[in-house]
Amino acid sequence: MTIPKAMKHERLLRPGNTNCGGCGMSIAFQMFKRSIGNVNVQLVIPACCAAVAAGGFPYSAYGAPVLLSPFASAASTATGMAQVARLNGEDTRVVCWAGDGGTYDIGLASLSGAAERNEDILFVCYDNEIYGNTGGQRSSATPVGAGATNISKGKVEPKKDIIGIMAAHGIPYAATVSLANPDDTKRKFQRSLSEKGFRFVLILSPCPTGWKSDPSMTVELVRLAVRSGLFPTLEVENGNRWTINVEPDFSRAALERYLSLQRRFKKSEINMEVMSEAIDLQWIKLRALAGYNT
């Protein structure tokens, strides 16, 4: 059936949805839609904030068909949908839209399986670095020193390297996306939606509710995370060709301001020295990986 004209220009995440003000995921949806235009997408959303945002039966906050999948199975549910689209010669693009829980933790096995089989799906992870849907418990995506509702001080374990994991699967395309860099983001969304095979996109998605930040500061937080080197903005092709897209300035001022705009790091003993050191170590590794290109 043809899409009514009015729907062609409608948003992917419709106005009136129940997301918190300043939600990084809301911004990501708008940027995604603007980047992809009228490409037919079907969304697979596991349990996460985006699933709640869908709203209650019989309404939908999304301007695309959505299957709310079981928590651990976004990638495998999407696999079934993508295979049937292929069998029927359809141009539909199946897109998983998952939080960090459904990607890094409970969803990791099915994510790995789909990546290994090079299924023709785009897996987008909007990472707010906690289990936001259930109120903010720690996930393996929670950074060192960040607080969560179920840890007494700050997280001890380092943030899991999901891009490294996806690169290790040798998938055609993986990328991190900065909401503060719209041109780079648009290019990446367009590329990740049009390519074939398994594609993975990671979005740093500040959560004012969980991070205790001001809703108006979401994009600024991302900008500072990128500038300080905390959130590398890069892409990896076929698991071995790494390209840094945005050069951080590694400034102390950026890191300081980043920490000052949120309260989730307050309870821990994390300090700027420890964080700077960790950033430096991470970037030595990234430079080495990207070295073939510079």
Place this chain on the structure above:
Amino acid sequence: MITGNHAAAMAAVLAGRSNRSGRGFCGGVYPITPSTECMEFLCLQNIEKGHVVKVESEHSAMAVCIGASASGARSFTTTSGNGLIYMAENVMVAAYLRLPVVMVVCNRAVGPPWNIWTDHSDSLALRDSGWVQIYCWNNQEVFDAVLLAFRIAEDSQVLLPVMVCQEGFVLSHTMTLTEIAGQDQVDEFLPPLRLPHRLTKTPKVVGSFETSHMIEAHREQHHIAMGMLGQVYSKAQADFERIFGRRPPDPVEAYRIDDAEIAVVSMGTIAETANRVVDKLRDRGVKIGAIRVTMLRPFPFNALKQAFSATTRIVVIDRDISLGFGGVVWGEVRSLAEPDAVVQNFITGLGGGDIRPEHIEKMVYDTLSQQASGPPVFFGVGE
């Protein structure tokens, strides 16, 4: 001469191909003893407009089926024992989303202890999952039931997934003469799938959030759909007989029950042994009959009540146990017996124990000597 596993797979392949003029066939599969050879066969076939995804777990296998079915394709998978239990969340999801997925459960004891042989603990643990459940007693029934399963699952008055159960090793790995069907026969029996709520280009949410009054309505609709199975299955039986030349069993099959004073109730291959015992004891003058439950969900209240009428003693054989309660089949059928009837439960054959005619004979004679029902009896047959 084929095994139950291959019979199941062959039927699935034929059914899958039948949807080539529809949206095709796609399922997710994962190996586990004793269902493995069914999925292996399936993976190596050429199914026109079909694809079998070799996933990384049983939970994902059912997720692929959910995604594929929600997109309008015919879908199938198979598993056993702990694999079914690991898959359990998605088994329920498939039913609650009203997706006509067909799954062959090759019944295996859920462990630990780790045991690869058969009992009904796996499929019975999911009797409340919203799936139709069929229990087969030979390879022919397995083949036929898979075809029937797609037919009843996809009926517009039903739209529910169907679980076809075969006992691991006893049926799955034993070769018997089995009549298979031609593709054009299956094409006639299984028209292309039309799923009214499938995903298209229209924005909507499949699997929404709902408040309690909505979920009440949806569960009731599901229950009502279960209630339609009686007439839908009847029609399917008639069409099956017309096209393939053999009549599938009724949800309850009664053997020599008419004037029976004692009846033996069981499911699957145990029922065949029970029938032999009936013949032997009838020759001795015992007024005995046997009742086989082939369709446990929806529960065949009327057929069972009818079969039980005037029977004063009932032996219920359970190849399973609901711990802290007793046999599952016993728990479900006993209230349908006549008020004064002696209903005696025997828990037996767990982990693949071989239930022989002499075992059933003993159960019958023990029950004949009872004046009242007793608690469930563990009747060990294992070696």
